[in-house]
Amino acid sequence: MRGVVKRVFDEVHGYIDLTEIELKIIDSPIFQRLRYIKQLATAWYVYPGATHTRFSHSLGTMYIMGLVATRLMEQGYIYDSDDIQLLRLAALLHDIGHTPFSHAIEPFYKNTFSLGHEEISRVIISENRDIREILSFYGYDPNRIIAILEGRYREPLYNQLLSSDLDVDRMDYLIRDALHTGVTYGSIDLHRIIATLVVDGDGNLAILDKGVDALENFYMARMHMYKAVYYHKTLVGYELMLRKIYELLCKYYDDPLLFKSREDIVKAIRTNEIALWNDDFIIGTMVRVYRDRNAPKDLKELIEAFFFRKGYKVLVERSKFSNVPLDVDNDRDVSILNSIVNKAKELLEPHQIILFVDDIKILDEDPYVVPRVIIDNKVSIPIIEADNSVIKILPRRFHVRRIYVMSNKFHSIRKYLDLDTGI
Incomplete structure (x- = not known):
C-alpha cells in the first residue's frame, strides 16, 4: 500500500499497514465502538479465549482484502491502485453497524424493524x-462503498470479494475464531487460496485446480465451525437468553440507547451517541436492573441465570445435515418439538422455554455465489460440479431444531414430559 502511516500488530496476520484515511476512520468514535463488541457474542461461556472483537476482525478483513486485491491487480484484473484502497475501505467498514454482542442481539432488530447489521452499516x-x-x-464516495457492501457495485468482481461463498470476511473470521476458541478444524490455508485465485473469462472469481485442496479445506472448516462453534448448543442457549433479556429491557425500561425504532438508531448515528452502544452498555444495564428490587421477575430471573451461568439447556434436539432447505411448516x-413445547408450557413461564429452529447454508449452489474452479486451464465450472473434489458430496445445509429450557427447570420438566420414555 502507498502512503502507509502506521503499523498495528494483529494476533492472526502479524503487522498490518494502515494508510492515512484508514487510520482516520479507525480513530473515529463510531469505529472504536467495535473494540467493545465481541466477535462471537457469548462464546466465552463455552470457549474462554473467545473474547476477540469486531474491531480486530475488521482490521483482519481489510488486510486480507489488500492481499487479494493486490494479487488481482498484478494479474491485470484490477486496473487502478485507488480501487485497492476502495476495496480495503469497504472491508474495514463492513461490520461497523453490528449490534452489541453481534448476532445475539441483531435478530431482535431484524424481526422487529427488519433492520440487520448490514442496513445499520449503510x-x-x-x-x-x-x-x-x-x-x-x-x-x-460513500455510495461506492455502500454499493460494494450491498453487492451491487458496477464491477461484479468487487462484490464477490466481499460477499460470496469465498469472500475475505469468511477468510478472516474462520482463522480468527478457530484461534480464539482453540479448535483446530477451523484452520484454513489462507495463502494457498490467495495464491491460486484468478478471474475466469466471465469476470467471476475462480480458483486454479491446484488450489482445490485448499478450497476443500475451507469448506470443511466452515462446516465443522458451524456445528461445533457457531451453533454449539450451549453457546446458542446463552445467545438466546441474552436476546430475551434485551427484548425485555426494551419492553420495561426507557434509555436512549435501548433503541425502540429505526428512527432512534438513525438519530444516534447522526449524533455519534451510537458510539456508546456496545457490550459494556448492555452488561452495565443488566447489573443495574438486577440490583433493582422492583425489577420485573422474569427479567431478573434471566439476568441472574446469565450472570451465574445457569442458562438455557437443551431439552430435546433434532438437528442434522441435509441437502434441501428446511420446510418449517411441514417438517415432522x-x-x-412444537407439541412438546405446548405441553411444557403447562408448567413453565414463557421466558423459561424456547423453540429454536434454524436452517444454515453450508454450501451455496448459486453459480454466481459459489466459487468456480478452472480445470486443466480450460473454462471454469462451479466447484460443486467438479468431479475431482469432495465438495461435490458435502452436505448443503445444517438444520438446527432444539428446545431450550431454564437450567433450574430442566429435570422437573423432563420428568413431567416423560421424555426418557420417548416423547
Missing part, C-alpha cells in the same frame, strides 16, 4: 458525519 456510512467527511475529504421434527 446508514452509518451515509449518515454519520465523521465517516462521511473522512471518506469525502480523501476523495472516496419441528411439529413434534
Whole structure:
C-alpha cells in the first residue's frame, strides 16, 4: 500500500499497514465502538479465549482484502491502485453497524424493524458525519462503498470479494475464531487460496485446480465451525437468553440507547451517541436492573441465570445435515418439538422455554455465489460440479431444531414430559 502511516500488530496476520484515511476512520468514535463488541457474542461461556472483537476482525478483513486485491491487480484484473484502497475501505467498514454482542442481539432488530447489521452499516456510512467527511475529504464516495457492501457495485468482481461463498470476511473470521476458541478444524490455508485465485473469462472469481485442496479445506472448516462453534448448543442457549433479556429491557425500561425504532438508531448515528452502544452498555444495564428490587421477575430471573451461568439447556434436539432447505411448516421434527413445547408450557413461564429452529447454508449452489474452479486451464465450472473434489458430496445445509429450557427447570420438566420414555 502507498502512503502507509502506521503499523498495528494483529494476533492472526502479524503487522498490518494502515494508510492515512484508514487510520482516520479507525480513530473515529463510531469505529472504536467495535473494540467493545465481541466477535462471537457469548462464546466465552463455552470457549474462554473467545473474547476477540469486531474491531480486530475488521482490521483482519481489510488486510486480507489488500492481499487479494493486490494479487488481482498484478494479474491485470484490477486496473487502478485507488480501487485497492476502495476495496480495503469497504472491508474495514463492513461490520461497523453490528449490534452489541453481534448476532445475539441483531435478530431482535431484524424481526422487529427488519433492520440487520448490514442496513445499520449503510446508514452509518451515509449518515454519520465523521465517516462521511473522512471518506469525502480523501476523495472516496460513500455510495461506492455502500454499493460494494450491498453487492451491487458496477464491477461484479468487487462484490464477490466481499460477499460470496469465498469472500475475505469468511477468510478472516474462520482463522480468527478457530484461534480464539482453540479448535483446530477451523484452520484454513489462507495463502494457498490467495495464491491460486484468478478471474475466469466471465469476470467471476475462480480458483486454479491446484488450489482445490485448499478450497476443500475451507469448506470443511466452515462446516465443522458451524456445528461445533457457531451453533454449539450451549453457546446458542446463552445467545438466546441474552436476546430475551434485551427484548425485555426494551419492553420495561426507557434509555436512549435501548433503541425502540429505526428512527432512534438513525438519530444516534447522526449524533455519534451510537458510539456508546456496545457490550459494556448492555452488561452495565443488566447489573443495574438486577440490583433493582422492583425489577420485573422474569427479567431478573434471566439476568441472574446469565450472570451465574445457569442458562438455557437443551431439552430435546433434532438437528442434522441435509441437502434441501428446511420446510418449517411441514417438517415432522419441528411439529413434534412444537407439541412438546405446548405441553411444557403447562408448567413453565414463557421466558423459561424456547423453540429454536434454524436452517444454515453450508454450501451455496448459486453459480454466481459459489466459487468456480478452472480445470486443466480450460473454462471454469462451479466447484460443486467438479468431479475431482469432495465438495461435490458435502452436505448443503445444517438444520438446527432444539428446545431450550431454564437450567433450574430442566429435570422437573423432563420428568413431567416423560421424555426418557420417548416423547
